[in-house]
Amino acid sequence: MRQVVLDTETTGVDWKQGHRVIEIGAVELLDRRLSGRHYQQYLNPERPSDPDAIRVHGITDAFLQDKPRFAEVVEDFLAFIDGAELIIHNAPFDMGFINHELRLLQRKPIAPPVLDTLVDARRRHPGQKNDLNSLCRRYGVDNSSRELHGALLDCEILAQVYLAMTGGQVDMGLDTGKEMRGEAAQTMAPGLGAAALRQSPLRVIAASAAERELHRRYLAGMGEAACLWPQDGGD
Numbered sequence: 001m002r003q004v005v006l007d008t009e010t011t012g013v014d015w016k017q018g019h020r021v022i023e024i025g026a027v028e029l030l031d032r033r034l035s036g037r038h039y040q041q042y043l044n045p046e047r048p049s050d051p052d053a054i055r056v057h058g059i060t061d062a063f064l065q066d067k068p069r070f071a072e073v074v075e076d077f078l079a080f081i082d083g084a085e086l087i088i089h090n091a092p093f094d095m096g097f098i099n100h101e102l103r104l105l106q107r108k109p110i111a112p113p114v115l116d117t118l119v120d121a122r123r124r125h126p127g128q129k130n131d132l133n134s135l136c137r138r139y140g141v142d143n144s145s146r147e148l149h150g151a152l153l154d155c156e157i158l159a160q161v162y163l164a165m166t167g168g169q170v171d172m173g174l175d176t177g178k179e180m181r182g183e184a185a186q187t188m189a190p191g192l193g194a195a196a197l198r199q200s201p202l203r204v205i206a207a208s209a210a211e212r213e214l215h216r217r218y219l220a221g222m223g224e225a226a227c228l229w230p231q232d233g234g235d
Helices: 051-057 070-081 091-104 117-124 132-139 151-165 182-188 194-198 209-222
Strands: 002-010 021-030 033-042 085-088 114-116
Touching: 002 051, 002 070, 002 091, 002 151, 021 070, 021 091, 021 151, 033 070, 033 151, 070 091, 085 091, 085 151, 091 114, 114 117, 117 151, 132 151
Parallel strands: 002 085, 085 114
Antiparallel strands: 002 021, 021 033
């Protein structure tokens, strides 16, 4: 399974007001592990950024003056995301901006499969804050380096949040070899199928006769009113 975690930084909050993309960041996940491949590109938006936007991402107009236009990098960007499910936090924002850039080039908007982690987080945690910083605190993801927003940094953080939130593997190592073999791989990567699970069944350790006798005595000492289990130690 190939997924790409995607994020953008922009000159403002609404592409309908003529705002543009100034940074694209993306990281690749293969079978729920970072592959080591990433895409990151600053862009010259050919317009100034709003002061409020600069306060969020810290990317100045002067810094972007010598960066390529979207038209110069569009092929590389589309090739990187081709065939992947996109994982985006607040997908309508980023997809709106990306497709606006494509329309400016008279190219068709893209509609890849998208998993919106904001929608998923709201479903899992209704009534709670579900911005990326809040999710980092909730799932124990280190975001101490996130003083300002940055597309690539936010992608790397979101990848960890996504893996933790969906209950799967959270080891962000790039080695796809021995660390994920055998029993650990099955417990950390759900959805591999019954055949794979049969290769590494859970180990069941039965209680010894002495342990069962101690358990029976403990239950007997609790008294009938407090004990809901059979005091003979039976199953």
